[in-house]
Amino acid sequence: MKYAVIGPGAIGSIIYCILEDKRDAILITKPYQLKILKEKGLKIKEFNKTVRTIRNVNVTSSFPKLKEVDVIFLCVKSTDTKEVAKKIKGNVKKSALIISLQNGVRNTDILSKITGITSIPGVVTFNATLNEIGEALLTMKGNIYLQNNKEFEYILNDIREIFNSSSIKIKLVDDIISLAWSKLVINLQNAITAITGQTIRQSLIDPISRKIIYHTLEEGIKVVEKKGVKLGFSFVLNPKLLLFLLRLPTFFIRFGVRLMRIESDAKSSMLQSILRGKPTEIEFLNGEIDKLARNMGLKAPINRELVQIVKEMERRKEHRFISPLELAATLGIN
Structure with a gap:
């Protein structure tokens, strides 16, 4: 072989x-x-x-x-x-x-x-x-x-x-399709790290970034489930479980990050692409949610805005990140 x-x-x-x-x-x-x-x-x-x-x-x-x-x-x-x-x-x-x-x-x-x-x-x-x-x-x-x-x-x-x-x-x-959609929804958070420049650990520990991730995933789950896809039958790839965990106090999040052995310098693939000045997969992640929502007559404003921000970063080819607070304001997340 x-x-x-x-x-x-x-x-x-x-x-x-x-x-x-x-x-x-x-x-x-x-x-x-x-x-x-x-x-x-x-x-x-x-x-x-x-x-x-x-x-x-x-x-x-x-x-x-x-x-x-x-x-x-x-x-x-x-x-x-x-x-x-x-x-x-x-x-x-x-x-x-x-x-x-x-x-x-x-x-x-x-x-x-x-x-x-x-x-x-x-x-x-x-x-x-x-x-x-x-x-x-x-x-x-x-x-x-x-x-x-x-x-x-x-x-x-x-x-x-x-x-x-x-x-x-x-x-x-x-049923790999359900797993693939579950991972896609979880990976919607990659856009937040790409825009703020935060590592995976930083984005999970930061309360404001965590709130943005929560609303981004929540929107994605609603769209995908409307399509009829069953999400989260795997413990590892369970978007709904992740939503629950994201609402826990930061102390528990810190403990969970250590338990999962997420290294301090672990970066999302989208942030790695931005840092190298390469095209990202934003259209295949958040863009997929936006397209799916529009095809079903729904709206996914958070994911749509994230797509536009990342595409503008790709166009500029520069590492000018914005703070989680600024991003939350842009997305209308209070």
Whole structure:
């Protein structure tokens, strides 16, 4: 069984290191990333402790190499899905499987339509930061949930076996769509961190940021449930439980943050994109809620405004953050 990982970001780097330790694996990157990884290798840290270093990374920027591969883990931003899918098309065998470990709920449909290859969604519950190309830091522990698929049962069992010896486990579920929507709703808070510049821990401990997150998620839950999606059957990905927790006193929040082992420098993927001057996934998260609401004749004013603010930050390509107090006033949250 041969594996490929597309995208050497924080998630992709960690996935590649786990696969490479047990199976034949290749990492596909952009040319400039290839040069850096060839020179520096790949280092993975867990809570600031180095747990794996690969000097000779099996890395390429050549998509035709996918013809040798059985399973592709796609770990690029949702904004890049269509472009990458076009590069995969014609360069992969028809029996291959694509596993999307991306934010949002539409990536697998796009992938299957463009490539003609079976694509299944995965939901990642751990957090990681890319310190620089070739160095990823695991900042919050979690697992990966994958959609059960009888046709690819052998492959999924092999993947589960590979990950069993790592700190990240594979969980196979029958209703990945509900989990994906649950994660999308929880990830609506990423926009708040991107606008204020706060780390995940800071945004949860700050009472004003916490209030903004609460109203943002509450609005998202109402829209998604109106669509008929069942949310929160998993303890880890339970937006309604998170709403309850967000209303607890700060003392309990601090305790919970320590219990979850959220590192002080853990940043949301959206904030990481803003800091690098890269496009964010705002349209695939808060934008998805706004679009869904409008399609159903509803309104999602908080999420819509967050989309506009983040898109303006992308346009300016500068790190001019605003305070939680200013953001709350802009959103009309008292």
